Amino acid sequence: MSIPPVDDDTMVTLLTEWLPGQRWFAGKGRRLSAVRIARRVILLDHEDVLVEHLLVDVEVDGRPQRYQVPLATAESLPDDRRALPLTPEGASPVVYDGLRDPRGTESLVTHLAAQDHVGGLRFRLVEGAPAPEPARGRLLEGEQSNSSLVFGDDLMVKVFRLVQPGLNPDVELHAALAGRECPAVASLRGWVELEDDMADGADGADGATTLAMAQEFLAGAADGWAMATASVRDLFAEADLLADEVGTDFADESRRLGAAVAQVHDDLAAATGTTTRDGSEIVAGMRARLDDAVAEVPALDGFADAARAVFDEVAGSGPVPVHRVHGDLHLGQALRAPDRWIIIDFEGEPSAPLAERRVPDSPARDVAGILRSLDYAAQHTLVGVDDRQLRFRAREWRDRNVDAFCAGYAEVSDSDPRETGALLRAYTLDKAVYEVVYESRNRPSWMGVPLGAVERILATD
Numbered sequence: 017m018s019i020p021p022v023d024d025d026t027m028v029t030l031l032t033e034w035l036p037g038q039r040w041f042a043g044k045g046r047r048l049s050a051v052r053i054a055r056r057v058i059l060l061d062h063e064d065v066l067v068e069h070l071l072v073d074v075e076v077d078g079r080p081q082r083y084q085v086p087l088a089t090a091e092s093l094p095d096d097r098r099a100l101p102l103t104p105e106g107a108s109p110v111v112y113d114g115l116r117d118p119r120g121t122e123s124l125v126t127h128l129a130a131q132d133h134v135g136g137l138r139f140r141l142v143e144g145a146p147a148p149e150p151a152r153g154r155l156l157e158g159e160q161s162n163s164s165l166v167f168g169d170d171l172m173v174k175v176f177r178l179v180q181p182g183l184n185p186d187v188e189l190h191a192a193l194a195g196r197e198c199p200a201v202a203s204l205r206g207w208v209e210l211e212d213d214m215a216d217g218a219d220g221a222d223g224a225t226t227l228a229m230a231q232e233f234l235a236g237a238a239d240g241w242a243m244a245t246a247s248v249r250d251l252f253a254e255a256d257l258l259a260d261e262v263g264t265d266f267a268d269e270s271r272r273l274g275a276a277v278a279q280v281h282d283d284l285a286a287a288t289g290t291t292t293r294d295g296s297e298i299v300a301g302m303r304a305r306l307d308d309a310v311a312e313v314p315a316l317d318g319f320a321d322a323a324r325a326v327f328d329e330v331a332g333s334g335p336v337p338v339h340r341v342h343g344d345l346h347l348g349q350a351l352r353a354p355d356r357w358i359i360i361d362f363e364g365e366p367s368a369p370l371a372e373r374r375v376p377d378s379p380a381r382d383v384a385g386i387l388r389s390l391d392y393a394a395q396h397t398l399v400g401v402d403d404r405q406l407r408f409r410a411r412e413w414r415d416r417n418v419d420a421f422c423a424g425y426a427e428v429s430d431s432d433p434r435e436t437g438a439l440l441r442a443y444t445l446d447k448a449v450y451e452v453v454y455e456s457r458n459r460p461s462w463m464g465v466p467l468g469a470v471e472r473i474l475a476t477d
């Protein structure tokens with residue numbers, strides 16, 4: 017071994033300082049304690065760099081979390097100026113983010129191509145998937161809960177940061193959709209898992225815990241949020257034009273996106289099976305979320321009774337058809353590749369327990385997610401702007417695109433979201449309530465967007 021590993025105690029001290037500053041750290045602003053290295057395995061022992069794979073257990077406000085942290089140790093930092101060192105300036109050796117080291121990233125695809133077993137880590141390729149060529153990975157920048165690396169032109173490896181025991185729904189559902197040859201997702205190439213470490217077997221395939229997912233990378237794809245907001249900006253810039261007269265009118269894309277989401281739903285239903293859940297069981301979660309939200313955000317107080325009445329309507333409506341769905345769909349989770357829309361990130365809400373994320377739900381949850389996102393795209397630039405004409409135009413853009421999305425959905429599915437009345441209304445309200453809390457914590461100046469939606473949904477009686 018050329019570079020000796022830093023001892024566990026020192027590493028824990030370094031991690032305690034470093035973890036809270038990482039973009040993917042899910043406990044921002046909260047108290048981190050009880051940092052402990054749960055596993056530590058050497059991925060690459062090169063003459064001038066040691067790449068290790070660590071699973072690190074922590075407590076955030078007393079609640080346990082486990083993070084996946086590949087780290088590199090070397091005499092000096094690599095060229096990447098964002099190497100994110102854990103060690104202080106001038107230290108030797110230096111410890112830094114292993115996903116910023118070219119040899120570290122290359123070791124991931126080398127192990128994948130060979131389907132290696134390394135100290136309990138199993139690298140697996142989907143049957144028939146091309147073995148990746150050795151290559152250095154490029155980290156995607158931007159707001160993400162995980163860390164995604166792109167290799168060459170068409171491979172992406174997403175390293176899950178917050179790790180829960182069992183099979184991750186992203187891999188599970190991409191695999192299920194691959195079995196249906198669903199065109200509206202990127203194809204799954206492989207995954208990395210930890211052999212029966214901490215799963216009880218109930219959740220994951222043979223008790224393994226998913227650590228990473230390899231999938232087709234669609235170079236040049238634009239995300240739906242960027243496209244939709246560009247369209248709204250253009251509309252606002254053309255005072256004399258209607259939404260359908262602006263060059264970047266988004267309605268055709270909304271229609272295609274609706275068709276893609278319906279395709280994903282049909283394939284998920286066929287691949288994972290359909291069942292029913294009683295309306296009262298479905299709204300139990302919505303009611304609980306509302307109670308928590310009202311306790312946290314006083315602005316919701318005046319809406320609580322009317323919101324409960326919307327949920328009551330679904331509670332009394334009997335069985336609701338359900339199947340596995342995306343669970344956290346918004347325009348940022350839809351990518352427009354040159355020839356089609358694809359839906360990404362089937363992980364569900366990362367902070368929810370895996371078992372909860374894998375419960376079958378109504379496809380109305382995903383439809384509501386996109387409808388809310390179209391409203392956001394139209395309204396978010398008008399926060400604090402007192403311009404009646406722009407507000408009118410924003411609503412016009414939203415309604416036109418909501419209609420187009422639903423029409424596209426109905427072209428593929430045998431149900432039209434516009435005909436699902438009380439159920440879609442409850443899911444949309446539930447999402448808007450969730451967003452009020454999300455914005456109050458993360459972007460308080462945007463809170464008016466979902467709050468306005470809550471008011472509007474409740475006013476349509």
Ligand SMILES: Nc1ncnc2c1ncn2[C@@H]1O[C@H](COP(=O)(O)OP(=O)(O)O)[C@@H](O)[C@H]1O
Nearest residue numbers: 160161162163164202232233234235237360361
């Ligand atoms: N298959 C893909 N092809 C091209 N880009 C992708 C693909 N999947 C994800 N991306 C890009 O990577 C970003 C992060 O992916 P995502 O799955 O949402 O990760 P996270 O779980 O970290 O939020 C997306 O916003 C998108 O820009």
Ligand SMILES: O=P(O)(O)O[C@H]1O[C@H](CO)[C@@H](O[C@H]2O[C@H](CO)[C@@H](O)[C@H](O)[C@H]2O)[C@H](O)[C@H]1O
Nearest residue numbers: 161241344346347348385388389390392451454
């Ligand atoms: O991190 P995730 O992608 O799982 O989702 C969280 O962050 C989203 C913001 O990035 C947030 O989405 C809300 O804002 C979007 C615009 O930035 C908008 O398109 C969505 O409709 C709206 O819900 C999401 O709620 C949150 O869970």
